[in-house]
Structures are given as C-alpha cells and as structure tokens.
Amino acid sequence: MELTRRDALAALAGGAVVGGGGAAAAGQNERETNGRPTGAESGSSSATDTAFAAVRDPLVAAARVLYPSEVTGIETFVETYALGRIEDREEYRQGVERAVADLNERAGSWHDREYADLDADVQDSVLREIGADTAEPDSEGSTAERVRYYVVNELLYALYTSPTGGELVGIENPQGHPGGHESYQRGPR
Amino acid sequence: MSGADRTPADSADVCVIGAGPAGALCAHRLAERGHDVVILEAGPRFSFEDRPERMERSIRSGDDRSVWDMGGERDAYTSTGPRSYPLNRSRVKGVGGTSLHWQGMVMRLHEADFERRSRDGVAADWPIEYDDLRPYYAVAERAFGVAGAADNPFAPPREEPYPLRAFPPSYSDSIFAEACEQLEITTHSVPNARNSEPYDGRSACVGYGTCKPVCASGAKYDATVHIEKAEAAGARVIDRAPVQRLETDGKGRVARAVYATPGGEHSQEARRFVLACGGVETPRLLLLSDSPEHPNGLANSSGLVGRYFTEHCFAGVGGRLDRATRQKHVGFNTTESHQFYDAEGTNPIKLELLNYAGPSPVEQALAGDEWGDALLDSLRDSYGTHVAVGGLVEQLPRRENRVMLDRSTTDDHGNPVPEVRWSIDERTRESIRRANEIQRAILEELGAAIEWTIGPGNTGPAFHHMGTTRMGTDPESSVVNPELRAHDVENLHIASSSAFVTGGAMNPTLTIAALALKATDHVDRAL
Numbered sequence: 042m043e044l045t046r047r048d049a050l051a052a053l054a055g056g057a058v059v060g061g062g063g064a065a066a067a068g069q070n071e072r073e074t075n076g077r078p079t080g081a082e083s084g085s086s087s088a089t090d091t092a093f094a095a096v097r098d099p100l101v102a103a104a105r106v107l108y109p110s111e112v113t114g115i116e117t118f119v120e121t122y123a124l125g126r127i128e129d130r131e132e133y134r135q136g137v138e139r140a141v142a143d144l145n146e147r148a149g150s151w152h153d154r155e156y157a158d159l160d161a162d163v164q165d166s167v168l169r170e171i172g173a174d175t176a177e178p179d180s181e182g183s184t185a186e187r188v189r190y191y192v193v194n195e196l197l198y199a200l201y202t203s204p205t206g207g208e209l210v211g212i213e214n215p216q217g218h219p220g221g222h223e224s225y226q227r228g229p230r
Numbered sequence: 231m232s233g234a235d236r237t238p239a240d241s242a243d244v245c246v247i248g249a250g251p252a253g254a255l256c257a258h259r260l261a262e263r264g265h266d267v268v269i270l271e272a273g274p275r276f277s278f279e280d281r282p283e284r285m286e287r288s289i290r291s292g293d294d295r296s297v298w299d300m301g302g303e304r305d306a307y308t309s310t311g312p313r314s315y316p317l318n319r320s321r322v323k324g325v326g327g328t329s330l331h332w333q334g335m336v337m338r339l340h341e342a343d344f345e346r347r348s349r350d351g352v353a354a355d356w357p358i359e360y361d362d363l364r365p366y367y368a369v370a371e372r373a374f375g376v377a378g379a380a381d382n383p384f385a386p387p388r389e390e391p392y393p394l395r396a397f398p399p400s401y402s403d404s405i406f407a408e409a410c411e412q413l414e415i416t417t418h419s420v421p422n423a424r425n426s427e428p429y430d431g432r433s434a435c436v437g438y439g440t441c442k443p444v445c446a447s448g449a450k451y452d453a454t455v456h457i458e459k460a461e462a463a464g465a466r467v468i469d470r471a472p473v474q475r476l477e478t479d480g481k482g483r484v485a486r487a488v489y490a491t492p493g494g495e496h497s498q499e500a501r502r503f504v505l506a507c508g509g510v511e512t513p514r515l516l517l518l519s520d521s522p523e524h525p526n527g528l529a530n531s532s533g534l535v536g537r538y539f540t541e542h543c544f545a546g547v548g549g550r551l552d553r554a555t556r557q558k559h560v561g562f563n564t565t566e567s568h569q570f571y572d573a574e575g576t577n578p579i580k581l582e583l584l585n586y587a588g589p590s591p592v593e594q595a596l597a598g599d600e601w602g603d604a605l606l607d608s609l610r611d612s613y614g615t616h617v618a619v620g621g622l623v624e625q626l627p628r629r630e631n632r633v634m635l636d637r638s639t640t641d642d643h644g645n646p647v648p649e650v651r652w653s654i655d656e657r658t659r660e661s662i663r664r665a666n667e668i669q670r671a672i673l674e675e676l677g678a679a680i681e682w683t684i685g686p687g688n689t690g691p692a693f694h695h696m697g698t699t700r701m702g703t704d705p706e707s708s709v710v711n712p713e714l715r716a717h718d719v720e721n722l723h724i725a726s727s728s729a730f731v732t733g734g735a736m737n738p739t740l741t742i743a744a745l746a747l748k749a750t751d752h753v754d755r756a757l
Contacts, residue, residue, distance in 0.1 A: 056282060109603045174600075197595045197596055197605075201609075209609075210613050224556075225560045229553075
C-alpha cells in the first residue's frame with residue numbers, strides 16, 4: 042500500500058501543525074515524487090533547512106524499520122511530514138535534532154556508521170538496544186524516552202493517523218484524521 | 231476584550247462567575263438586553279489554533295500536561311469516602327469550561343425526573359416541573375445547535391423540530407438493530423450538540439474522532455461560542471481570575487467578588503452576582519465566603535451547601551463479534567434506547583450503543599513495544615470486531631455525599647481545596663445490575679463473546695457534578711429557590727448543575743443551559 046504526500050499532509054493536519062507548508066496544501070500535488078515543498082511554500086528558514094538535512098535520512102531509515110513491509114512511498118511521506126513538523130517550531134525541532142543525534146551517536150559507537158547507513162536489521166536492533174521499544178515516550182526524558190517520543194512515536198503517529206495507515210488496519214478514517222462523518226455509516230468493503 | 235487587563239470594571243450590573251455553558255449563556259443574554267456584564271473565569275483563555283496540538287496530546291502520551299492543562303497546585307483536591315473521585319479528569323478550568331472536553335450529548339430530562347418522590351417514593355421532587363423548563367430547553371437546543379430527530383417515543387413532549395438533522399445511524403447501529411428488535415428493545419437517534427451541517431458560523435463535523443476530550447474543528451458546541459457572542463454584545467471577560475471569596479454588605483447582599491490575578495488581587499462590585507462554576511467550585515466558593523455574618527459559609531443557613539453531591543453511574547458490557555463492526559470512525563454515538571428510563575422499581579437507565587468500542591489503532595500503536603509487521607498484525611487482530619453497550623444510571627442523591635473544604639491542604643492562593651466524598655446506595659447498585667442484564671442480553675443476542683462488564687462493583691462517575699446547592703421552596707431544606715436565587719442572599723443567583731434536585735440519567739448540560747436561561751430571566755427582571 043502506497044503512502045503519498047497527501048497522506049503526510051493529512052497526518053500533519055491531524056497534529057500540532059496546521060497552516061504551514063504542510064496542511065495548507067492538503068489535497069494538492071499529492072502524487073509528487075519528492076515531498077519537499079518549495080521554499081515559497083514552506084517558508085523555510087536556514088535553521089529548518091539545516092535541521093531537515095540532519096534528520097531526513099535517519100527518520101526515513103527509522104520509518105523503514107517501524108512501518109510494515111507492505112508500505113511503499115515511505116521516503117516522500119516521511120520527508121513531507123518531518124519538514125512540516127519542524128517548520129516554525131523551534132522547541133520541537135531541537136527535540137527531533139537531539140533525538141536523531143543520539144541515534145546517530147549510538148550507531149556510530151556501536152557500529153561505526155551513521156544510523157541511516159546501517160543495514161535494516163541493524164537499524165532495528167539499534168532502536169531496541171537504545172530501549173526505544175519499551176521506553177515510555179517523554180519529550181524531556183532519557184535518551185530512550187526521547188527517541189521513543191521524537192522518532193518511534195512520531196513516525197508511528199504519522200502513519201496511523203493517515204488515511205493509508207488507517208486502511209492498513211481497516212479504518213479509513215483513523216482517530217486524528219478529519220475524514221468526514223460518512224465513513225462510520227458504511228459497512229465493510 | 232482580551233483578558234490582559236484584569237482590573238475590575240468601574241460599574242457592572244451583573245458579575246458572572248464561571249465561563250462555561252451556564253455562565254456564557256447567561257452573560258450573553260444579559261448583555262444582549264443591555265446590561266453591563268463582567269465574567270470572572272478562574273482558568274485561561276485557550277487559543278482555538280492550539281486545538282490540533284491538544285488533540286495530538288490526547289492521542290499521544292509522553293506529556294505530563296493534561297489536554298486542557300488541569301492539575302497542579304491550582305487544582306488540588308482530596309477524595310475521601312468509599313469511592314475515589316478523579317476530580318481533575320472530570321472538569322476543565324478556562325473560558326469554555328468543561329464543555330471544552332464534554333461528549334456533547336444533550337437530552338432533556340423526563341417529566342418523571344422532576345417528581346421522583348411523588349412518583350417513586352425516592353429522593354425528592356424538584357420545585358419546578360418539566361413544563362417550567364420546556365421553553366428554555368427549546369432555546370438551549372437552538373443555542374447549542376442540537377442535531378436530533380423526533381424518533382424517540384420515550385422522550386418528553388417537545389414543541390418544535392431540532393435545529394439540525396440528526397446524524398445518521400452508524401454501521402454498527404445496524405448490527406444492533408436486529409438483536410434489539412428480537413428483544414423488543416426500541417432504539418432511536420441521539421441528540422448531539424455537534425454540527426451535522428454548518429450552523430452558527432461553525433463547520434459540520436469533520437470526523438477527527440476525538441470529541442472527548444477535544445474537538446479540533448469546533449463542530450462540537452462549546453461555551454466559547456457564547457462567550458464570543460457575549461463579548462460582541464458588550465460583556466467583558468477576565469480570565470485567570472479565580473474568585474477567592476464573595477463579600478457581603480451587612481445587609482444580606484453580596485457587595486463584591488474578590489478575585490486573584492497574576493498581577494494581584496482585585497474586587498469586582500456588581501448589583502447582582504451569578505455563580506456558574508459547576509457542582510464543585512460553586513459550593514466551594516460559598517463555603518470559602520464565610521464571615522461572622524455567615525459563619526457556615528454564604529447562602530448556607532440550611533447547612534446543605536456542598537451536600538447531595540450526585541453523579542451518573544456508568545454501566546456497560548462489551549465484547550467481540552466474528553464480523554467487522556467499524557468502530558472508532560467518529561467519537562460520538564448515534565443510537566440509544568430510553569425504553570428503560572421510566573421503568574418501575576429501578577432508577578432511570580439510559581442505554582447507549584457505542585460507536586467507539588475497543589482500542590484505537592493509533593493509540594495502541596503508540597503504547598506498544600512492537601513495530602513493523604508485528605505491530606500491524608497486532609493492530610489488525612485488536613481492531614475491527616468490538617461492540618459495546620454503555621449507559622448511564624441515575625444515582626439517588628445522598629446527604630452524606632458532599633463537597634467540603636479540606637483545611638489541611640491549600641491551593642496556589644492558600645485556600646482550602648475541595649474535598650469530594652462520594653458513594654452510591656443499594657438501589658443505585660441494583661439499577662446498575664439491571665442495566666447490565668439488558669446490555670448482556672443484547673450482546674448475547676448478537677452472538678458476541680463478552681469480554682468486559684462495568685457493573686455495580688466497578689462503576690465509575692460519568693463526570694457530571696450535580697446537587698450541591700439544591701433547589702427548593704423551603705430554605706431549611708434547599709439552597710436556592712425555584713428562581714435559582716439563594717434563599718439567604720437577595721442578589722445571588724446560581725446557574726449550575728449544583729441546583730439539580732435529582733440527576734435523572736440524562737447527560738446534564740442541556741438542563742444546565744435551560745436552568746441558566748431561566749435564571750437569566752429572573753436576574754433580568756430583578757435589575
């Protein structure tokens with residue numbers, strides 16, 4: 042099942058970001074191959090660009106681990122979502138940067154490579170060795186808790202509040218997605 | 231006017247304390263009629279633009295703040311008695327009040343609810359009848375923009391259609407329909423205070439599915455709607471202004487409300503005062519306003535301020551079917567049965583066919599220790615076949631259930647915190663058992679594998695605070711008169727669920743609104 046840029050914009054609309062380069066464009070250009078909005082569209086600052094460059098590949102790599110294997114279109118989806126989330130949100134951006142830096146630091150210490158450059162099974166094990174699988178999410182907590190909050194739960198939230206993520210489970214209007222008040226009336230397809 | 235200037239108004243006809251539905255409706259109508267109105271609200275004014283973030287906060291964990299920032303020293307309380315009471319989960323302090331996180335179900339009480347003593351020999355009669363509130367119910371339904379249909383054969387008489395068409399039944403409702411028919415249980419639509427179509431400048435529901443605790447679209451009614459209308463009509467709202475006490479003039483009247491602000495303490499004088507701060511803070515403020523003239527608290531010559539704290543008890547049975555049930559698309563219900571509401575021998579029971587049974591996939595994903603294919607397998611296994619019948623059961627008022635002052639603990643301004651004492655009686659427990667019997671029969675008729683029951687042993691409150699300044703004609707056995715004015719204080723009115731004599735089993739906010747509108751007419755006439 043393919044995740045689209047539209048899914049990312051829908052997920053952004055269901056969260057803390059509305060009206061930025063993401064949700065404001067919901068419904069438009071949903072099949073673009075590159076999720077990166079234009080500078081004019083995103084209103085990006087240099088801080089955002091720097092952060093985006095630092096977190097994009099690790100987050101895409103983590104998403105490939107966290108998302109089910111039948112999902113495609115992960116790169117576009119994550120890029121669009123991640124950029125929308127950090128734009129104009131300094132505190133949040135710093136939190137993501139710090140968690141991703143910790144992820145890279147652990148990958149470097151244990152495997153001598155950046156997180157995004159590891160094999161998929163190793164990327165999975167790094168998240169578990171950090172403790173992000175069992176940690177309580179906490180934006181200001183330990184490394185495990187922050188990675189759980191800013192990486193694991195951030196990406197799972199994006200997926201499972203999007204229409205395509207919901208359909209994976211069998212609910213085309215998942216909680217947090219403004220999918221209208223018609224789908225609840227329909228029977229299974 | 232913004233809440234930034236928190237100094238008192240030079241002159242006010244009416245000072246309304248509390249910016250929830252009761253205070254908002256009252257302030258709006260009084261301001262419309264040309265009166266100078268000041269609203270003092272303990273909590274902040276929340277930005278509408280922050281609602282998506284609050285919604286995300288409600289779905290995700292990892293953030294200690296509650297969705298509406300409740301908790302901490304400001305909101306400290308104690309819970310004593312046989313049953314724990316989670317007060318801060320049941321209320322919101324801020325402009326909009328607890329309607330910011332309410333479910334939005336709006337039913338009128340039945341005629342029999344006003345005559346429980348006369349008809350059933352239990353509890354007490356109200357000093358007013360259904361017909362006294364009937365016109366106010368109609369006004370409240372228009373104010374809220376209630377989506378409903380005249381398909382409920384058990385509902386009390388009404389004079390006009392609902393302002394909005396009812397939300398159609400869910401697919402899940404259709405599964406229940408045959409089983410209910412087999413059991414001769416009549417079902418009908420649910421009156422909802424959320425837009426089934428655009429109304430009053432607000433959009434139709436967009437289906438975020440997080441109605442409780444937050445509607446990010448504004449399609450669900452909340453009291454900010456009438457706060458804005460009140461301000462447009464000239465009322466002034468002062469937020470972050472918890473009233474510390476009411477001071478009297480020695481002649482039996484309230485002279486001023488003393489309130490704290492981040493910038494210091496102020497006093498607001500007014501000709502009349504309306505208390506609209508719910509079933510806990512209303513009695514608390516009266517008890518905090520003790521003086522040599524009123525040693526047991528203001529308006530408390532009966533000794534009943536804070537007593538008869540009453541709730542609705544939740545009853546429910548849930549399980550799973552061997553077919554898809556399509557739950558969790560929306561956060562509200564579309565079918566109920568009030569068939570067992572006026573049955574003899576039990577308290578009123580309201581049955582709800584839930585549209586949100588079982589776990590939310592996204593919430594489960596965020597709370598688990600799996601990811602990838604394993605997580606998806608778990609989500610697919612968990613989601614999709616749940617069903618549940620919930621319901622509210624009336625709790626009979628008990629004198630020993632009460633809101634008091636806990637003088638051993640103080641809030642951020644040094645005031646004793648509310649102490650909530652709550653328990654339920656045997657007849658209420660028996661009524662919950664009866665609700666479970668019906669609920670179980672429905673699920674068994676469906677062929678469901680029953681997985682859980684919320685019954686008399688593990689019931690919880692529906693977060694409806696009622697009864698703590700009860701209404702009556704006798705000053706010795708009630709706090710306010712049928713005009714919602716305190717027996718003891720000529721210029722003090724109470725617009726709140728605290729004036730309820732009994733609670734029925736209907737969600738209380740429509741009746742709160744009707745009482746507030748009635749109180750407003752009396753205030754208006756007295757000015």
